[in-house]
Amino acid sequence: MKRILMKGNEALAEAAIRAGCRAYFGYPITPQNEVPEYMARHMPRAGGVFVQAESEIAAINMVHGASGAGVRAMASTSGPGFSLMTEGLSYMIGSRLPGVVVNVMRGGPGLGNIAPSQGDYFQVTRGLGHGDTHGIVLAPSTVQEIVDLMPVAFELSERYRLPVVIAADGILGQMMEPVTLPEPIAPPPPPDWATTGAVGSPRVISSIYLAPEDLERHVLSLMRTYQEIREREQRWEAYRADDAEVLVVAYGTAARVVRSAVDRVRAQGLAAGLIRPITLWPFPTTAFERSPRRWLVVELSAGQMVEDVRLALSGRAPVGFHGRVGGVVPSPAEVAEAIRSAVVGEVVRA
Amino acid sequence: MAVHEIVIAGFGGQGVLFLGEVLAQAALSEGREVTWLPAYGPEQRGGTAYCTVVISSEPIGSPVVSDPTVVIAMNRPSLDRFEHAVRPGGLIVCDSTLTGRAPERTDVQAVAVPATAIAAELGAVRSANVVLLGAALAAHPILAAESVRAALDGMVADPQVVARNAAAFERGAREGSRP
Structure with missing residues (x-):
């Protein structure tokens, strides 16, 4: 190959x-502009549709429409645009529509800047918009993993009939x-629920259930899907973790640092390892069944995933945090120092 | 095998990102792992630009580097900014036509080449970056010269530019191998 x-x-x-994606909708925003640029040139050649929408709100609703018609559809954006897309994502979840949205995260809040960040963790994991919403969130850490996760994203999205978010930076x-x-691969045929024309019995895609009992039944069905996803779709990778006395948890670019x-602290005799969540939702809680003496979470944020780590550990071990914000990426030397401090901190407290 | 962590810095328009991509393509052709990371802020022609290239035989962790093994500085602000970051025992190559000074560090290998002047003399003024590349590779065997030359040729369509780059690379290599 x-x-x-x-x-x-x-x-x-x-x-x-x-x-097999054949519909892309987006609106320009750094640092993901090469995605629409590439799609504009290559999607039509593949027989698909590229639309530069008038806004991210329009783009996500175009994904909604294409997906409802049974087409593999996606959008990509970055933080400010993702905020706009959450309305449409909630409608897609309520309507049980698949689709893939890529969030190439940048520094926030507000316009923030265009530097790499993981500050949207809460936004992508706690609920993709209003209502009881969840979607699977995949966090690649290499360009190859982005490529490998893309077909997985579409397949998961269609299996559970929920949007999948790829959280990059x-x-x-x-x-x-x-x-x-x-x-x-060739695009799959439209699923049997798709609104491909009123041939036979009419099909309706909607997120409105005016009677409370009807909406409750609908949300309970969503919750069963969420639970099935929690049980079946947790993904993570462990690196030098088996004999580790201190385990560091990080995803995406932070996990590479x-x-x-x-490797640096191992070379100096400190047994450290890495747990790298690949699914941010569902959070890979089964990776936390073993407990070393000390945990440290490293994020390009003010401390968001650290809450999920503390929940997963339920107080079984102390969890430290080292984060950089504003688009600043820590160096390996800085993180090595944080790992050493985490271990020393434990000794001091003991 | 050694891990090479290379920072290439200069003005936008000097071919900073291009030089990094040549190294990345050459590393790929040698079957190495490589990352190429541009500084992607509001860069513009004439502003500062830099990129980081990491080359290794093993999967690469951080693509962000704070203490590079090699710095190629194509102007004075870049030399001022990155000279002190270079790891002891590392290499600094600078375009002395534009830096106006040689590197001051004594614990690194320093190669000051008047690359812009040499490129002008060769009638290839836009190939000053390639002069520095030739010098860097002669001073420090990051990758095989043949694979870098092949990558360089492969990235340029115009045969005249290919020829000018080849001349610039050879001349740079002579400058870089001077004791």
């Missing part, structure tokens, strides 16, 4: 087309790495 160099943004666009979008691309930091 031939390896080629690709930017994360371009690789994800190409991987989506190869996964500015570095993953802008960085080039070698990738091996999969062979393209931690991986380098783990």
Whole structure:
């Protein structure tokens, strides 16, 4: 298989087309602009549809429409645009529609800046919009993993009839790495619920249930799906974790910096390891059944995933936190120091 | 095998990102792992630009580097900014036509090449970046010169530019291998 160099943004666009995506809708925002740029050129050649929408609100509602018609559809954006898309995501969840949305996270809040960030963790994991909403959230940490997760995202989205979010960050979008691309697949036929024309019995896609009893039944059905996802779809990767006395939890770009930091402190005799969640929702709680003496969470945020780690551990071990905000990415040396401090902190407290 | 963590910095328009991509393509052709990360802020022609290239035989952790093993500085602000970051024992290559000074560090290998002047003399003024690339590779065997030359040729369509780059690379290599 031939390896080629690709930017994360371009690789994800190409991987989506190869996964049978035939409709892309977006609105420009850095640091993900190479996605619509690539889609504008390549999606029509694949026989699909590219639309630069008038806003992110329009883009997500176009995904809603295409998905309702049974087409593999996606959008991509970054923080400010993702906020606008959450209204449409809630409608898609309420309507049980699949679809993939990529959030190439940047510094926030507000317009913030265009530097890499993981500050949207709460937004993507706690509820994708109003109501009792959840969607599977996948967090790649290499360009190859972006490519590998793209067909998975569409498949999961269709299996559970819920949107899937790919949570990347500015570095993953802008960085080039070698990738091996999969062979393209043909788009799957429209599912039997799709509104492909009123032939036979009419089909309706809607998120409105005016009678409380009807809506309750609908939400309870969603909750059963959420529970099934929690039980079946947790994904994570462990690195040098088996004999670790201190385990560091990080995802995406932060996990790469931690991986380098783990190697640094291991070289100095400190048994550290890495747990890297790949699904942010469902959070991979089964990765936390074993307890070393000490945990440390590293994020490009003020401390968001750390709450899920503390919930997963239920007080069984102390959990430290090291985060950088504003688009600042810590160096491996800085994180190595944080790991050493976490271990020293335990000794002091003992 | 050693991990190479390379920062290339200069003005936007000097071919900073291009040089990094040449190294990344050459690393790929040698079957290495590689990351190429541009500084992607509001960069513009004439503003500062830099990129980070990490080359390793193993999967690469951080694509962000605070203490590079190699710095190629194509102007004075870049030398001022990155000289002190270079790891002891590392390499600094600078375009002395534009930096106006040689590196001051004594615990690193320093190669000051008047790359812009050399490129002008070769009639290839836009190939000053390639002069520095040739010098860096001659001073420090990051990758095989043949694979870098092949990557360089592969990234340019115009045969005249290919020829100018080849001349610039050879001249840079001579400058970089001077004791």
